[in-house]
Amino acid sequence: MIPFFLIFFQKLMITTKKNVSLITFGFLFFLSILKVEAKPLIRGESLFETNCSVCHLGGNNIIIPEKNLKKETLKENGMDTISAISYQIINGKNGMPGFGGRLTEGEIEEIASYILEKSETNFK
Numbered sequence: 001m002i003p004f005f006l007i008f009f010q011k012l013m014i015t016t017k018k019n020v021s022l023i024t025f026g027f028l029f030f031l032s033i034l035k036v037e038a039k040p041l042i043r044g045e046s047l048f049e050t051n052c053s054v055c056h057l058g059g060n061n062i063i064i065p066e067k068n069l070k071k072e073t074l075k076e077n078g079m080d081t082i083s084a085i086s087y088q089i090i091n092g093k094n095g096m097p098g099f100g101g102r103l104t105e106g107e108i109e110e111i112a113s114y115i116l117e118k119s120e121t122n123f124k
């Protein structure tokens with residue numbers, strides 16, 4: 001993506017006034033940063049779908065329904081932080097298997113961020 005921007009930028013430098021192309025370049029650069037920022041959540045989402053949604057589809061819990069991933073429930077159970085969620089993903093609890101051996105630390109954090117983000121709207 002970045003090399004593409006650079007070629008585009010060079011073309012602009014030749015064809016338009018310097019100011020305009022600088023603003024455009026700044027804008028494109030800003031967009032590319034936004035794209036990088038958005039990536040972890042997208043990865044968290046696909047990891048959640050592969051590993052967790054069998055039991056937690058739509059933020060529910062098919063085994064113990066009251067232990068769902070809705071905002072209020074996570075808060076009541078002290079599960080509303082990245083570290084609490086990560087701990088449970090690594091070690092499991094009751095009917096939930098541990099994923100410590102299957103997912104990396106980074107992947108676990110990405111899933112935890114995704115859950116916190118989605119719990120804000122109760123997975124709507």
Ligand code: HEC
Nearest residue numbers: 051052055063064067068073074077079085093094095096
């Ligand atoms: C086989 C079914 C199953 C799978 C797969 C599963 N879980 Fe769970 N999950 C459970 C059960 C059962 C509980 C309730 C555990 C308890 O507190 O007794 C739970 C609880 C949770 C809680 C705490 C909810 C609360 O309100 O206390 C979180 C967070 C959670 N799971 C995240 C995940 C994530 C992330 C994954 C995927 C990496 C995952 N789970 C995969 C069954 C599952």
